[in-house]
Amino acid sequence: MLNTRLKSWITVNDDSDFSIHNLPFGIYSDDTVAHRVCSAIGEYIIDLFELESFDLLNMNRSVFEEQYLNSFIELGKKETNRVREKLTELLTDENSVLKSNTDFFNKVFKKQKDVKMLMPVKVGDYTDFYSSIDHATNIGTMIRDPKNALMPNWKHLPVGYHGRASSICVSGHSFHRPKGQQKPPDSETPVFGATKSLDIELETAFIIGKKTEMGDSISTDNADDHIFGMVLFNDWSARDIQTWEYVPLGPFLAKNFASTISPWVVTLEALEPFRVKGYDQSPPLLPYLQYKGDKNLDIKLQVYLKPEGGKEEKVIESNYKYMYYTMEQQLAHHTVNGCNMNVGDMLASGTISGPLASEYGSFMELTWRGSKPIKLQDGTERKFINDNDTVILRGYCEQNGTRIGFGDCAATVLPAK
Amino acid sequence: MLNTRLKSWITVNDDSDFSIHNLPFGIYSDDTVAHRVCSAIGEYIIDLFELESFDLLNMNRSVFEEQYLNSFIELGKKETNRVREKLTELLTDENSVLKSNTDFFNKVFKKQKDVKMLMPVKVGDYTDFYSSIDHATNIGTMIRDPKNALMPNWKHLPVGYHGRASSICVSGHSFHRPKGQQKPPDSETPVFGATKSLDIELETAFIIGKKTEMGDSISTDNADDHIFGMVLFNDWSARDIQTWEYVPLGPFLAKNFASTISPWVVTLEALEPFRVKGYDQSPPLLPYLQYKGDKNLDIKLQVYLKPEGGKEEKVIESNYKYMYYTMEQQLAHHTVNGCNMNVGDMLASGTISGPLASEYGSFMELTWRGSKPIKLQDGTERKFINDNDTVILRGYCEQNGTRIGFGDCAATVLPAK
Numbered sequence: 001m002l003n004t005r006l007k008s009w010i011t012v013n014d015d016s017d018f019s020i021h022n023l024p025f026g027i028y029s030d031d032t033v034a035h036r037v038c039s040a041i042g043e044y045i046i047d048l049f050e051l052e053s054f055d056l057l058n059m060n061r062s063v064f065e066e067q068y069l070n071s072f073i074e075l076g077k078k079e080t081n082r083v084r085e086k087l088t089e090l091l092t093d094e095n096s097v098l099k100s101n102t103d104f105f106n107k108v109f110k111k112q113k114d115v116k117m118l119m120p121v122k123v124g125d126y127t128d129f130y131s132s133i134d135h136a137t138n139i140g141t142m143i144r145d146p147k148n149a150l151m152p153n154w155k156h157l158p159v160g161y162h163g164r165a166s167s168i169c170v171s172g173h174s175f176h177r178p179k180g181q182q183k184p185p186d187s188e189t190p191v192f193g194a195t196k197s198l199d200i201e202l203e204t205a206f207i208i209g210k211k212t213e214m215g216d217s218i219s220t221d222n223a224d225d226h227i228f229g230m231v232l233f234n235d236w237s238a239r240d241i242q243t244w245e246y247v248p249l250g251p252f253l254a255k256n257f258a259s260t261i262s263p264w265v266v267t268l269e270a271l272e273p274f275r276v277k278g279y280d281q282s283p284p285l286l287p288y289l290q291y292k293g294d295k296n297l298d299i300k301l302q303v304y305l306k307p308e309g310g311k312e313e314k315v316i317e318s319n320y321k322y323m324y325y326t327m328e329q330q331l332a333h334h335t336v337n338g339c340n341m342n343v344g345d346m347l348a349s350g351t352i353s354g355p356l357a358s359e360y361g362s363f364m365e366l367t368w369r370g371s372k373p374i375k376l377q378d379g380t381e382r383k384f385i386n387d388n389d390t391v392i393l394r395g396y397c398e399q400n401g402t403r404i405g406f407g408d409c410a411a412t413v414l415p416a417k
Numbered sequence: 418m419l420n421t422r423l424k425s426w427i428t429v430n431d432d433s434d435f436s437i438h439n440l441p442f443g444i445y446s447d448d449t450v451a452h453r454v455c456s457a458i459g460e461y462i463i464d465l466f467e468l469e470s471f472d473l474l475n476m477n478r479s480v481f482e483e484q485y486l487n488s489f490i491e492l493g494k495k496e497t498n499r500v501r502e503k504l505t506e507l508l509t510d511e512n513s514v515l516k517s518n519t520d521f522f523n524k525v526f527k528k529q530k531d532v533k534m535l536m537p538v539k540v541g542d543y544t545d546f547y548s549s550i551d552h553a554t555n556i557g558t559m560i561r562d563p564k565n566a567l568m569p570n571w572k573h574l575p576v577g578y579h580g581r582a583s584s585i586c587v588s589g590h591s592f593h594r595p596k597g598q599q600k601p602p603d604s605e606t607p608v609f610g611a612t613k614s615l616d617i618e619l620e621t622a623f624i625i626g627k628k629t630e631m632g633d634s635i636s637t638d639n640a641d642d643h644i645f646g647m648v649l650f651n652d653w654s655a656r657d658i659q660t661w662e663y664v665p666l667g668p669f670l671a672k673n674f675a676s677t678i679s680p681w682v683v684t685l686e687a688l689e690p691f692r693v694k695g696y697d698q699s700p701p702l703l704p705y706l707q708y709k710g711d712k713n714l715d716i717k718l719q720v721y722l723k724p725e726g727g728k729e730e731k732v733i734e735s736n737y738k739y740m741y742y743t744m745e746q747q748l749a750h751h752t753v754n755g756c757n758m759n760v761g762d763m764l765a766s767g768t769i770s771g772p773l774a775s776e777y778g779s780f781m782e783l784t785w786r787g788s789k790p791i792k793l794q795d796g797t798e799r800k801f802i803n804d805n806d807t808v809i810l811r812g813y814c815e816q817n818g819t820r821i822g823f824g825d826c827a828a829t830v831l832p833a834k
Contacts, residue, residue: 125583130666151664156607157598161666162579162673166542166757167631176632178754181574181703190573192703214584214675215593215834241754247568249547249578250667256579257754258631286598286609337595337658337674338834340583417632417755 002273002399008091009099010109012042017264017396017405020091021273023084024229024264024406025069028115035118037064037072039087040264040407044109046087051108054097057086068122069265070344073209073228080209080228081269117172117263117407120231121207121344123165127334128203128235128255128348130159131325133279135353138365143243155283158325158333160350163235164256168346170263171409175236177387177416178257182240194416195238197370198385202303202318202361202393203233205348206327207265208341215338220291223328224268226341232262232301232393232409233348239364239384261346262393262409270404274298274397279324288336295326301352301395303361308388310378316366318352318359320395387415419690419816425508426516427526429459434681434813434822437508438690440501441646441681441823442486445532452535454481454489456501457681457824458508461526465500468525471514474503485539486682487761490626490645497626497645498686534589534680534824537648538624540582541759544751545620545652545672545767547576548742550696552770555782560660572700575742575750577767580652581673585763587680588826592653594804594833595674599657611833612655614787615802619720619735619778619810620650622765623744624682625758632755637708640745641685643758649679649718649810649826650765656781656801678763679810679826687821691715691814696741705753712743718769718812720778725805727795733783735769735776737812804832 008020018024018040028038028045038045052061059079063072073080090096098105130136133150136159140149153159169175177198183190209228212218218226235255242254278296299320306312325333330347351361360366363384367373370383385391390412396405425437435441435457445455445462455462469478476496480489490497507513515522547553550567553576557566570576586592594615600607626645629635635643652672659671695713716737723729742750747764768778777783780801784790787800802808807829813822 125581127669153598153600153607153661153664156600157662159662159666160669162581162669164542164579164756165582166759166762169631173631176755180754181570183570189700190570190703192705214586214590238754244570245574245576246665247570248663248667249576250665252544252577252579253751253754253756256756283606286607288609334670337597337655337670338593339581339670339673342583345583 002402004400004402006092008041009094010042010044010091014401015403016042017403017407018042019402019404020088021402022266022270022404023087024266024270025072026120026264027067027069027118029118030110030115035067037066037069040112041091043112045112045115047108047110054104056090057083068344069120070122074343077209077225080267084267084269117170119170120263120265123168123346124342124344126163126165126168126346127160128163128350129325129330130350131323131330132350132352132361133324134322134355135351135361135365138353138360142369156285157289158330160330160334161250167256168259168261170261171407171411173260174412174414175258176414178238178241179416180238180241180253181244183244190244195240197239198413199237199239199363200303200385200391201235201237201351202301202316203235203349203351204230204299204320204395205233205261205346206230208343208345211343212335212341214340216335216340217338218331218335220289220328220332223331226331227268227327229265229267230271231265232395232406234260234391234393234409234411235348236260260409260411262406264407266404266406271297271397273399276321278326281324288332289329291326291328295328296321296323299395299397301393304392304394305376305382306390306392307376307378307380307386312392313377315374316359316361318354318361320352322352322354323349385413387413389413419819421817421819423509425458426511427459427461427508431818432820433459434820434824435459436819436821437505438819439683439687439821440504441683441687442489443537443681444484444486444535446535447527447532452484454483454486456504457529460529462529462532463504464525464527471521473507474500485761486537487539491760494626494642497684501684501686534587536587537680537682538761540585540763541761543580543582543585543763544577545580545765546742546747547767548740548747549767549769549778550741551739551772552768552778552782555770555777559786573702574706575747577747577751578667584673585676585678587678588824588828590677591829591831592675593831595655595658596833597655597658597670598661600661607661612657614656615830616654616656616780617720617802617808618652618654618768619718619733620652620766620768621647621716621737621812622650622678622763623647625760625762628760629752629758631757633752633757634755635748635752637706637745637749640748643748644685644744646682646684647688648682649812649823651677651808651810651826651828652765653677677826677828679823681824683821683823688714688814690816693738695743698741705749706746708743708745712745713738713740716812716814718810721809721811722793722799723807723809724793724795724797724803729809730794732791733776733778735771735778737769739769739771740766802830804830806830
């Protein structure tokens with residue numbers, strides 16, 4: 001449970017993602033600095049390099065001047081948790097030097113609206129899972145057979161596949177509608193052109209915080225030691241390209257043109273108070289996938305769509321708790337064969353759908369392959385995502401009116417080049 | 418055609434991979450240096466950092482002291498080709514300072530047997546294609562239907578999928594037999610254990626030499642500007658794990674435990690004299706996949722197996738020229754949707770099989786899923802790879818008795834942990 005008596009001397013609005021309980025990590029830049037490690041509280045970012053000019057954290061501050069969080073994360077949880085604990089102390093102590101020294105305050109704190117958030121980590125390898133049972137059931141029902149919607153392996157292992165790391169971008173990075181081969185049902189041969197069914201996938205991803213060597217496996221018991229934190233993840237997908245290309249080796253060009261993540265890495269420690277019981281998994285899993293305790297998470301997830309020049313409106317509301325497999329199981333599975341992990345590797349959940357139609361985490365499901373378009377407030381319809389639409393993923397945990405969240409995960413689709 | 422009159426004052430045996438026409442790039446270490454960029458001729462490696470102490474190449478030699486070739490490659494083909502040309506000049510000039518100055522010679526040249534070759538590049542993203550028609554036909558025949566062995570998309574695009582970069586190792590790196598879920602045909606539920614069908618895949622891979630930004634595409638005409646060179650690639654595969662896990666999103670744990678590459682990157686320029694006409698592609702491809710000129714390559718490929726304590730023997734003999742799609746087509750396809758490429762990205766061919774049974778590039782095909790074991794000289798049989806077997810891939814181009822090759826791509830399978 002959150003210790004909701006903990007209050008910062010910095011004002012934090014009730015609807016802010018950045019309460020004193022969050023203190024996520026990210027990388028920012030502005031007119032004066034190219035890249036700095038920062039945390040966030042309320043409307044502010046906290047420049048950790050400047051903070052450490054006072055030697056409050058008692059560490060080599062050069063790690064806060066790097067382009068990515070990787071070196072900081074590599075220091076280990078003992079160190080990164082110590083930084084969060086020191087921040088908590090400084091931000092709750094009414095007599096803190098940070099509060100009393102105005103010059104110091106002005107150096108360390110900057111308004112979030114005045115800085116640009118950069119890609120938080122250098123991603124080595126990126127994996128995408130397929131671990132929401134409602135999503136897998138919806139897709140299987142649509143493209144195969146409602147009676148055999150889930151493949152025989154689905155309830156025995158968290159199905160996953162490798163994705164492209166190079167095109168993972170931080171929130172705010174627009175991209176052009178991708179082109180590629182499609183084979184329309186009425187065509188004998190494939191055609192080439194811009195995708196006509198650009199979709200989103202509402203996902204989260206976790207970031208590896210501790211490396212392993214080839215041959216090592218991570219147990220479900222030890223997995224949390226290797227998970228630094230989480231981000232929101234939009235796995236943009238071109239459905240017409242995917243349908244034609246994906247047999248027999250999986251999605252490729254339908255996905256690797258762009259993925260968007262939120263800029264703030266929320267630590268697993270910040271998320272701990274929001275643990276909930278996991279999905280009831282039956283048939284029972286092989287021992288290496290079994291786990292103890294409450295390992296699911298209650299994270300409210302939302303998707304907003306903003307047409308060009310229009311207002312944003314909520315189109316999807318889901319929750320991380322609908323996941324069938326936990327992150328701990330995904331990581332145990334990924335490494336059971338000795339596959340090695342590096343700090344900064346990103347493992348995404350797969351589309352997170354809930355049981356209700358309003359909780360479906362992709363337009364493919366929401367509009368049932370385009371057969372039931374959704375109507376927006378401006379009167380237009382959407383089967384999939386239009387040019388110049390902006391899609392914003394949001395996510396947060398809440399207890400007694402206090403939030404911790406990820407910040408916006410937003411990107412605008414530009415017309416095909 | 419090779420200019421076979423070109424001779425080095427260093428003795429190069431006829432069966433050496435490292436004639437004056439090759440001059441590949443790699444990274445070595447020994448007792449005195451942690452990592453250095455080097456080239457090779459005959460039995461020697463050429464330490465480019467030491468060579469540049471004489472300022473013969475007129476460049477900042479710090480790039481030769483890095484852990485990987487990436488920074489060197491990033492200098493661009495103009496520079497990297499200039500280095501090869503200067504090396505050619507120094508190694509053919511009988512009056513070269515390299516030859517006349519014994520101290521200098523001893524600093525620059527080291528016997529290959531006395532050094533350890535390291536991973537040549539830091540791989541950002543790794544992609545594996547499936548571009549050999551004989552291989553795809555064999556697999557399709559075995560696991561589906563001989564009459565519809567190729568999926569409908571196969572002759573319209575080079576099917577590919579993303580793989581794991583972290584577990585790509587240089588020749589000489591042993592690994593443990595992977596464990597994982599399998600579902601034997603006679604079992605109701607999956608079982609857990611070491612793979613019983615560990616296979617190899619005889620492949621090559623090319624390395625990206627020039628980056629692109631998201632949204633950019635590379636045409637077949639421009640592809641060669643972006644291809645730095647090639648390596649041999651053994652895409653180790655656990656067939657029982659693969660069969661159970663791969664639907665619907667492709668291979669995952671069956672492949673990401675280990676891949677082995679040869680230590681020397683043979684430049685595309687060295688390979689140019691060995692270009693041959695490409696596969697006759699019918700039906701015709703969409704315009705973005707069409708190309709001009711001879712873009713296939715005549716590279717002899719071999720697989721040797723060495724049982725523990727036994728002698729190595731050749732078990733497969735194939736050729737890169739059997740590829741249906743060229744590297745230029747693979748790269749054009751990979752980027753047609755705007756997927757960005759980084760220097761060091763690795764794109765593998767997929768198993769390269771020829772039409773003859775002796776040319777099948779995997780044991781899955783060679784022993785037809787284990788139904789026709791091969792007999793080794795020591796009297797033992799192999800359906801797949803045994804513990805403590807060493808598998809060595811070799812590859813070379815040859816004209817008029819002069820070779821350029823890749824060096825050994827070898828790894829030993831240790832028992833499961």
